Amino acid sequence: KLLLLDEPTSHLDPGNAIKVINGVLKLKRLGKSLIIIDHYIERWRSVVDEILFLTNGTLTDINGVKDPYVKWRALIKSLRPPEDVGEVICDVSIKSFSYPGSDFEVLKDVVFEVRRGEIVWVKGPSGCGKTTLLRLIAKKFRSREGYVRVHGKTIYVPDNPLLYFSEPTPEAEVLGRLDILSKFGLKELSRTPIMKLSTGERRRLAIASILARKFDLALLDEPTIGLDPKSKYEVLKSIVSLAGEGVAVIISSHDEDLRFISSWVYELG
Structure with a gap:
């Protein structure tokens, strides 16, 4: 067989x-x-x-x-997070979190803050609660023991960006901001149906959309999963550009290449 x-x-x-x-x-x-x-x-x-x-x-x-892919792996290693940061956008203090009806403690003693322009990488083994943490910050769940304070607009982008988009084409998704599409190397695809974009292009478009729609905090779940090194480099570079525009970014991922662009790293599990 x-x-x-x-x-x-x-x-x-x-x-x-x-x-x-x-x-x-x-x-x-x-x-x-x-x-x-x-x-x-x-x-x-x-x-x-x-x-x-x-x-x-x-x-x-x-x-x-x-x-x-040696060229693209070298370029990934050359990436760095922005140096200029601003005020605190997100403050997290979760003493404990379990899903309703379960005694299993998914998260325990999670405390950190994120400033405007910072990229925070939340890492850990599969099933340790990385996605749960992002969903708590996005207010999709609530913890009875602790708090999440966000000062500004927040957006959560799942590992499948098709679940995030609300428009049929890149141009519509970024509200007509062709300059933003150009910034992320997507201008030539402005009228291509989003369904026809590659996975890497969709992920870059999601990042462009975050900037166009003026979110203050971006929660990115596994943004590099399944990408070849060239596409991964382009996505990581886009995340750095997003943070450079003053957006606070929290990334949930087990991809070790995130260490090159992260301002801070928090490990769960």
């Missing part, structure tokens, strides 16, 4: 990704054949027998060849 695995580790923290890779090794030893699609080439290099790189519809054998 042939097993097809599409991005099997992209939604996982590093620890759980290793468990998946070990599981693949066990299947391989049992004689199973697998085809794996993933952007993490080095993660799989010692596991697979052959590596093929797909670009412009053409497959190229890159066994023994250096990472084709």
Whole structure:
């Protein structure tokens, strides 16, 4: 039998990704054949027998060849958060949070603040409460033991940005602000249906929309998940640009590349 695995580790923290890779090794030893699609080439290099790189519809054998994304990984490492910050936009103090009807404590003793222009990265293993924290800050849930104070307009963008958009095209989504689309490299796509944009383009459009709609606090859930290094660089650069415009940003993610753009890092779990 042939097993097809599409991005099997992209939604996982590093620890759980290793468990998946070990599981693949066990299947391989049992004689199973697998085809794996993933952007993490080095993660799989010692596991697979052959590596093929797909670009412009053409497959190229890159066994023994250096990472084709090395340029973009270097650019990601060169990114830095803005230096100029302003007043406190969000103040969080959650002593405890459990979902209604459950005794399981999802969050405990979470205390931090975010200033205008800062990028805060909330990290931790899968299931530790990262998304729950963002939803609490967005007032989608409320904690009986603690508080969340936000001074300004807040927006939550889920990992699937299609659930965020309210307009059919990029131009409409940014309220006609073509200058903002240009800032995020999307001007040529201004009238393209959002459904036809790539995942990376949608994520950059969501960031552009936040700026156009003048939100003060952006809550981004896994904004780089499933992206190749080039698209990830463009999204991370866009987040830095957003913060540079004075927007406070809180990101929930297990992507370690967030460390390059983060003003502060908080780990849950």
